[in-house]
Amino acid sequence: MPASLQLEHVVATLSCGEELRIPYWHIRSGRGGPQFLVLAAQHGNEVNGCEASRRFGRVAADALVRGDVYIIPFGNLLALRHRRSHISLKAEQPYAEDEGHNMNRTWPGDADGNDTERVSFALHQAIVEHCTHVLDFHAWSRFSATGAILRRGYEPSEALGRVSAIRFIHPGTVKKGPRGHTTLGGLLNDTARAGITIELAPQWAVVEREVRRGLRAATNIAKQLGMMEGEPEGTDAPQFYLDEVDVVEVRAEHEGLFVEASVATWDYVEVGQRLGHIMLPDTLEVVEITAPVAGYLLRFGAHRRHSDVALPAMHPYADEGDLLATIVPAEP
Ligand SMILES: [Zn+2]
Numbered sequence: 533m534p535a536s537l538q539l540e541h542v543v544a545t546l547s548c549g550e551e552l553r554i555p556y557w558h559i560r561s562g563r564g565g566p567q568f569l570v571l572a573a574q575h576g577n578e579v580n581g582c583e584a585s586r587r588f589g590r591v592a593a594d595a596l597v598r599g600d601v602y603i604i605p606f607g608n609l610l611a612l613r614h615r616r617s618h619i620s621l622k623a624e625q626p627y628a629e630d631e632g633h634n635m636n637r638t639w640p641g642d643a644d645g646n647d648t649e650r651v652s653f654a655l656h657q658a659i660v661e662h663c664t665h666v667l668d669f670h671a672w673s674r675f676s677a678t679g680a681i682l683r684r685g686y687e688p689s690e691a692l693g694r695v696s697a698i699r700f701i702h703p704g705t706v707k708k709g710p711r712g713h714t715t716l717g718g719l720l721n722d723t724a725r726a727g728i729t730i731e732l733a734p735q736w737a738v739v740e741r742e743v744r745r746g747l748r749a750a751t752n753i754a755k756q757l758g759m760m761e762g763e764p765e766g767t768d769a770p771q772f773y774l775d776e777v778d779v780v781e782v783r784a785e786h787e788g789l790f791v792e793a794s795v796a797t798w799d800y801v802e803v804g805q806r807l808g809h810i811m812l813p814d815t816l817e818v819v820e821i822t823a824p825v826a827g828y829l830l831r832f833g834a835h836r837r838h839s840d841v842a843l844p845a846m847h848p849y850a851d852e853g854d855l856l857a858t859i860v861p862a863e864p
Contacts, residue, residue, distance in 0.1 A: 535559050535560055535561045535562070535592065535593055535594075535595075535596035535597075535601075536559070536560050536562075536593075537557055537558075537559045537589065537592075537593035538557065538558050538559075538560070539555060539556075539557060540555075540556055540557070540558050541553040541554060541555055541556070542554045542556060542604075542654050542655055542658040542659065543654065544647075544650050544651045544653070544654035544655075545643075545650060545654075546647045546650055547646065547647055547650065552609065552610065552651065552654075554604065554606065554607075554609055554651070554654070554655065555604075555605075555606065556602060556603055556604040556605075556659065557589045557593075557601075557602070557603040558600065558601075558602055559589065559592045559593050559596055559600065559601040559602075559603070560596075560600050561596040561597055561598050561599055561600065561759070563597065563598050563599070564598070564599065565598030565599025565600075565757070565758065565759055566598070566599040566600075566664045566665050566757045566758075566759055567599060567600050567602070567662055567663045567664045567665070568599060568600070568601050568602070568663065568664070568665045568666075568667070568753070568754060568757065568759060569601075569602040569603075569604070569659060569660060569663040569665070569666045569667070570585045570588055570601070570602070570603050570604070570666075570667045570669070570750050571585070571603075571604040571607045571655075571666065571667070571668050571669065571716065572584070572585045572604070572605050572606070572607055572668075572669040573605065573606050573607050573608055573609075573611070573612055573669070574607045574608050574611075574635040574636045574668065574670065574716070575608065575611060575617035575618070575627070575634075575635065575636070575670060575671075575735075576608055576610075576611025576612040576613070576614055576615060576616055576617055576618070576619075577611075577615065577616055577617050577671075577735045577736050577840075577841075578617070578669070578670045578671035578732075578735050579612070579671070579735075579736070579737070579738050580669065580671050580732035580733075580734075580737075580738055580739060580742040580743055580746060581605075581669020581670065581671070581730070581732055581746055582605040582606060582612075582669075582738070583605075583738050583743045584669060584732065584742070584743045584744075584745075584746025584747045584750065585603050585604070585605045585669060585746070585750070586603070586605050587743065587747045588601075588603060588746075588747055588750040588751060588754075589601070589603040589605075591747070591750075591751055591760075592754065592759075592760070595754075595760045595761065595762075596754070596759055596760060597758075597759065597760060597761060598757075598758055598759045599757070599759045601754070601759070602659050602663065604655065604659070607635070607651075607655065608635045608648070608651060609651075610647060610648075610651065611635070611648075616841075617634070617840075617841070618630055618633040618634055618635065618648065619633055619647060619648060620632075620633040620648075621633070621841075624838070624841055624842040624843070625841065626838050626840075626841055626842075627840070627841070631709050631710050632646060632648075632709065632710050632711075633646060633647075633648045634648075634709060635648050635651070635652055636668075636670070636707075636715045636716060637707060637708065637709025637710075637713055637714070637715065638652040638709055638711075638713045639652055639656065639660070639713055639714055639715060639716050639718070639719040640652065640653065640656040640660070640661075640713070640719060641653025641654070641655070641656045641657075641713070642711070642713075645711075649711075649713075652716075660716070660719070663720070663725070664725050664726070665692070665720070665725065665726045665727075665753070665757065666716060666717065666720045666725070666726070666727045666728070667692070667728055667730065667749065667750055667753060668715075668716045668717050668727065668728070668729045668730070669729075669730055669732060669746055670729055670730070670731045670732070671731055671732050671733055671734060671735040671742075672731045672733040672734070672735065672840070673733060673734060673735055673835070673839045673840040673846070674733055674734030674735070674797070674833065674846075675733075675797070675831055675832060675833045675835045675839055675846075676731070676733050676797060676830070676831055677699065677700055677733060677797035677798040677828075677829060677830050677831065677832075678698060678699070678700070678730070678731060678732050678733050678742060678745055678797070678798055679698060679699075679700035679701065679702050679730075679731050679774075680692075680693045680696050680698040680700070680701050680702065680728055680729065680730050680731075680749075681701075681702045681703075681704045681717065681728070681729040681730075681731065682701065682702075682703075682704055682717075682727075682728050682729075683703075683704050683717075683718075683721040683727075684703040684704070684773075684775060686721055688721075688724075688725070688726035689704075689717075689720075689721050689726050689727060689728060691726070691756065692726055692727075692728040692753055692756075693728055693771075694767070694771070695752045695753055695755075695756040695764050695767060696728065696730065696749040696752060696753065697745075697748055697749060697752055697764065697765065697766035697767050697769065697771075698730055698745065698749060698771070699769065699770070699771060699772065699798055699828060700771075700772055700774060700798075700828075700830060700860070701771060701772065701773045701774065702774050702775075703773075703774070703775045704717065704718070704721075704729070706718055715729070716729075717729045728753075730746060730749055732745060732746050733797065735840055748765055748766055751764075751765075752764035752765065752766070752767065770828075770862070772828065772860050774830075774860075777860050777861070777864065778861070778864075779830060779858050779859065779860055779861075780824055780825045780827070780858070780859045780860075780861060781855060781857070781858050781859075782807065782821060782823070782824065782855070782856045782857040782858070782859070783853055783854065783855055783856060784810060784834065784850040784851065784852055784853060784854045784855075784856055785810075785819070785852065786810055786812055786819055786852060787812075787813060787849075787850065787851055787852045788810040788811050788812045788813055788819070788849070788850060789810065789811040789813075789848055789849050789850070790808055790809075790810055790821075790833070790834035790848045790849070790850045790854075790856055791808050791809050791810075791811060791818075791848070792807070792808045792832070792833060792848070793805075793806045793807050793808045793809075795807060795829060795832065796829065796832065797829045797830065797831065797832045798828065798829060799828065799829050800826075800827070800828055800829075800862070801823040801826065801827065801828075801829060801859065802823065802826050803823055803824070803825055803826040804822050804823065805822060805823045806820060806821070806822055807821045807822060807823055807832070807856065807857055808821050808856070809821060810850065821856060821857075823857070823859060824859075825859055825861045826861065826862045826863070827859040827860050827861040827862045828859065828860045828862065829857060829858070829859060830858040830859065830860050831855065831857060831858040832856070832857045832858075833848065833856070833857075834847075834848045834849065834850035834854050834855075834856055835847075835854075835855075836854065
């Protein structure tokens with residue numbers, strides 16, 4: 533018998549007294565088991581997970597055999613409408629300039645706090661508190677490869693990372709907001725449950741390739757937890773723990789416009805493979821840029837600090853010394 537999928541709403545009371553209704557799906561297998569939450573868009577410009585979690589809801593509705601799945605595609609609906617990471621940010625303002633409204637520093641929320649804290653409080657009371665496992669979808673800029681962030685040395689969190697089939701695994705650091713609150717994944721891992729964050733790059737767009745990676749990760753986790761039948765997919769591909777590898781950086785030796793070859797973050801590149809060229813500002817000649825080692829592209833493209841929020845920081849005109857690529861060698 534298929535599981536039941538039900539649309540429900542969490543109601544948060546905002547500081548102006550208005551109520552914000554946040555939609556979610558609750559999928560019940562009708563049998564005991566893990567309580568698995570998939571949440572997306574705590575940051576309003578990180579939207580790949582909205583579609584990945586929506587599709588996972590359809591999969592779970594067909595295939596759930598144990599436990600319950602909760603799907604919150606629009607975790608921070610106000611920030612989504614604001615079309616920026618936090619509801620308080622203005623044009624090109626970095627995330628860190630207002631950690632008080634950085635939703636992923638507000639868990640478990642505050643009923644009397646600012647509007648972001650009120651939203652996380654309502655979600656926590658209604659759903660998060662009852663969950664055993666959480667997958668929290670975020671997104672990095674297009675210059676960083678999709679990666680998973682988990683708590684190293686804490687097996688319940690590491691197990692989610694192994695089965696996610698996400699190529700790059702980043703050790704999570706404990707991040708606290710100004711009021712001592714923490715991240716959603718951190719909260720789960722602090723309380724003997726299991727949390728993982730997956731950053732489905734890029735931000736500001738929904739990209740089919742990334743939606744599929746996110747859907748596969750969520751489905752694999754559900755299978756691993758015995759909530760669905762079948763074997764996880766894609767887990768035979770290499771996975772790299774970034775606290776254990778020595779990466780190789782490729783930097784611009786000349787100032788100029790970096791023209792990217794047809795490669796992307798996450799991809800495998802051969803030694804000597806063309807990564808692009810730099811077009812020089814004086815002679816208009818080009819300098820070829822090639823991979824010094826065979827491996828996987830962890831970062832790619834000329835960019836600088838705050839390239840997640842500011843257009844000039846995303847500009848491909850490189851200064852001498854700017855990072856163009858970071859490669860995780862295929863062989864240590
Ligand atoms: Zn984020």
